[in-house]
Amino acid sequence: MATQISLDDTFAALADPTRRAILARLLDGEASVAELAQPFALTVRAISKHVGVLEQAGLVTRSRAAQKHLSRIELKPLRDIDRWLDDYRKLWEDRFDRMEDLLRRGADKKE
């Protein structure tokens, strides 16, 4: 029954670059907190808290295999955001907007 996650929580969880990086890392498969912490200049505890936030937002589930609690990415909240975007997507899929998009892609090569 998944306790119904709010868009509020999902968006808030994604508003942090560390958490987005963790999520990206989890695309490569499950990982322990220690493993997730490795690339960052942060305490393991800090990462543990970030994973906690992701878990609260339903973006991650954990299975404790021995003392290594493995984190796994969950897609449902992301699909919810995708669906939320639908109303706006309609607008930018207009022919007119598409031209603007092409122009901007050209101009935004940086980043």
Added chain:
Amino acid sequence: MATQISLDDTFAALADPTRRAILARLLDGEASVAELAQPFALTVRAISKHVGVLEQAGLVTRSRAAQKHLSRIELKPLRDIDRWLDDYRKLWEDRFDRMEDLLRRGADKKE
């Protein structure tokens, strides 16, 4: 030149239900702060601040026509989120995941 908006700011701006409601409202066209404030049990000033946050996140631009500063929705940051989702979308577009999706849609009739 639009000062390059970060995903951080965009996600943070969208993490508030009031701000998402304002954005949805702006799908129907431009509006003044006073107009935007009307549906909410909040001070006009509070709404003004919310619009400020949306503006900072590049989701809204304003044109001051007389004393009515009209807010207008901007789609670019939303398209950026859409593109950010691409990596994850790949996963849930797998045949296997699609089955799970159908099951969940059935189970999530509530909300």
Added chain:
DNA sequence: TAGTTCTGGAACTAAATGGTTCTATAATGT
């Protein structure tokens, strides 16, 4: 049994957030 590893709880801090009220300013209507 004793030591090591992995993680979460508790307590703390600094900064950001969402809200308020009150005031100032700028443009419009009379």
Added chain:
DNA sequence: ACATTATAGAACCATTTAGTTCCAGAACTA
């Protein structure tokens, strides 16, 4: 010139957030 309307700035407050450090417990390893 004066009152009205629409908005932003400033100051303030309570709550949340992201981080730290230190400690405790659970599970392997020897």
